[in-house]
Amino acid sequence: MxxxxxxxxxxxxxxxxxxxxxxxxxxxxxxxxxxxxxxxxxxxxxxxxxxxxxxxxxxxxxxxxxxxxxxxDWLAGLTGDGRAALTAALAGFEAHDGSLKQLVTGYQAGGRETIGRDLRDFHERARDALAAAAAAAPLWVSYPRRLEDALLRVEKGELDHVASPLLESYHTVWHLAHRDLRLLCEALQP
The missing domain is CATH 1.10.10.10 (Winged helix-like DNA-binding domain superfamily/Winged helix DNA-binding domain)
Incomplete structure (x- = not known):
């Protein structure tokens, strides 16, 4: 597609x-x-x-x-399997959403010392869900790379890339991916 x-x-x-x-x-x-x-x-x-x-x-x-x-128009060209893949990608992604929210909340409450390692651990746990989302829709192919780029910046000490809404921060890109998946899945509903 x-x-x-x-x-x-x-x-x-x-x-x-x-x-x-x-x-x-x-x-x-x-x-x-x-x-x-x-x-x-x-x-x-x-x-x-x-x-x-x-x-x-x-x-x-x-x-x-x-x-x-x-x-x-894009969704109209999908088969039933393609539509099922979108729904599954959203479910896989949402399974990790609460964990990221907790991680970012902890960071904002002062947990800065281990944020690079903690975010890397989260990213590794969510890797399969991110790959599934990227495979499910060409519109989502950039998200894994964008998240990895933000993570690398955090690991280098650029902590604005944890959650700043003004940058391609990890939390911002995650939020955009989540919104994107939801918009497409909502469009699938009759």
Missing amino acids: STPDVDGGVLHALRVGGWLGAERFPAWGVAEPDGPLTRLTGAGLVRQVRSPRGELYGLTPEGTEAAASVVG
């Missing part, structure tokens, strides 16, 4: 990620977002705002509908 085209990928990233700066799109598989963002803004599907963090892009109501349509 192929992924949506570049414009569809941008719409999907914005639906899952909310307001994003252009620098965040390569993580979603859109290496050069300027052209798609210009086209989608001109079509009234994406809006651009200035913020203290720079230019941010978000969906208009029409863009939200278009993003849902992209996913719907």
